[in-house]
Amino acid sequence: MTSFPTRLIKKLEERSEAGNLRKLAVRDEGIDFYSNDYLGLSSYETTAQTSAYSFSPGSSRLIAGTTNEHLSLERKFAQQFTHEAALLFISGYSANCGLFSAIGLKDTVFVYDEFIHASIKDGLRLSFSKSFSFKHNDLGDAERLLKKFKGQHVFIVVESLYSMHGDFAPLKEIARLAQEYGVDWIVDEAHTGGLFGKGGYCDYLSIEPLPIARIVTFGKAYGSSGACVLSSQLVIDYLINFSRPFIYTTALSLNHVKELEEKVIHSDLSQRQQQLQENISYFRAQFKQNGMISAPTSPIQTLHIGDALAAKLSEQECEKNGIHIKAILAPTVPKGAESLRISMHSFNTRKEIDQLLQFL
Ligand SMILES: Cc1ncc(COP(=O)(O)O)c(C=O)c1O
Numbered sequence: 001m002t003s004f005p006t007r008l009i010k011k012l013e014e015r016s017e018a019g020n021l022r023k024l025a026v027r028d029e030g031i032d033f034y035s036n037d038y039l040g041l042s043s044y045e046t047t048a049q050t051s052a053y054s055f056s057p058g059s060s061r062l063i064a065g066t067t068n069e070h071l072s073l074e075r076k077f078a079q080q081f082t083h084e085a086a087l088l089f090i091s092g093y094s095a096n097c098g099l100f101s102a103i104g105l106k107d108t109v110f111v112y113d114e115f116i117h118a119s120i121k122d123g124l125r126l127s128f129s130k131s132f133s134f135k136h137n138d139l140g141d142a143e144r145l146l147k148k149f150k151g152q153h154v155f156i157v158v159e160s161l162y163s164m165h166g167d168f169a170p171l172k173e174i175a176r177l178a179q180e181y182g183v184d185w186i187v188d189e190a191h192t193g194g195l196f197g198k199g200g201y202c203d204y205l206s207i208e209p210l211p212i213a214r215i216v217t218f219g220k221a222y223g224s225s226g227a228c229v230l231s232s233q234l235v236i237d238y239l240i241n242f243s244r245p246f247i248y249t250t251a252l253s254l255n256h257v258k259e260l261e262e263k264v265i266h267s268d269l270s271q272r273q274q275q276l277q278e279n280i281s282y283f284r285a286q287f288k289q290n291g292m293i294s295a296p297t298s299p300i301q302t303l304h305i306g307d308a309l310a311a312k313l314s315e316q317e318c319e320k321n322g323i324h325i326k327a328i329l330a331p332t333v334p335k336g337a338e339s340l341r342i343s344m345h346s347f348n349t350r351k352e353i354d355q356l357l358q359f360l
Pocket of ligand 1: 091092093094096117119159163188190191217218219225226227
């Protein structure tokens, strides 16, 4: 075996010196203010999970991996999230790579929020399109790009809730802008799916017209994993033919499909949603200091720190006391934008929130 190239080792060393080397750690006991399990559904036992077998279809969807259960679940997702059709993917990462790489042809232009998730950026990189970012939630800057590329095939791309700042996109205004310029738009609902009513955030806000495509992921509030793209039947037919992350991978197991059906379609989440909102309000009311940059109803509450070492030390200090929060460091955010991310859950108790407040 040849040795690992020195310049790659150097990259690791540079990370280490900068204090932002990523390492895997086994999740331990402690107070959870860092997972995306906003409603505590990951520990909700479904009948599918009690089965001894995973019932893997042992094949990709286009070969032997499609069952009536897969098709039925996709129809139910389409109905619940008010689109004509839906397509399952093994993860949100895969859905974004699969959607954007497939629809981004050579003369396509994507105009996206600078805070967009890495999975969308990777999908764009895998496409043949051109893409340009606008300043975070800045409609004027987005419009500047729409004017620049007028007459070309343009998609605006946003997230419903941004996971670094915990702030919402102005979806109504973006829908209006897209309509005014005659372009399509797409929204990733990873961090809002399951949290606002029975459908997605666009349904909750009665967004009109709906985007051409939405991505809903199941690894966060729904407490499972996987994702679906929601769109018209035509777009879904296109993805079945051209989306490589959909085509070249093994289908979701039947157990997984059943788990998603129970959690996403059949569970009544309203009580958990309400409890989560009560916890967020309590936390915000008690935490009266400046630096909180998130929206009042967001499960992600972010405290701007602006320094990698200070953010890391705060995280470690909480950790020592059994409280898990997350320091967000470069390169995930630009240098100087380092912050502490606190993820609120429906299951966090008042006592836990008080303990966290004490350390903050
Ligand atoms: C906005 C957004 N989209 C997509 C993903 C990827 O989803 P998944 O974890 O299901 O791959 C994430 C994950 O953090 C995300 O925050």
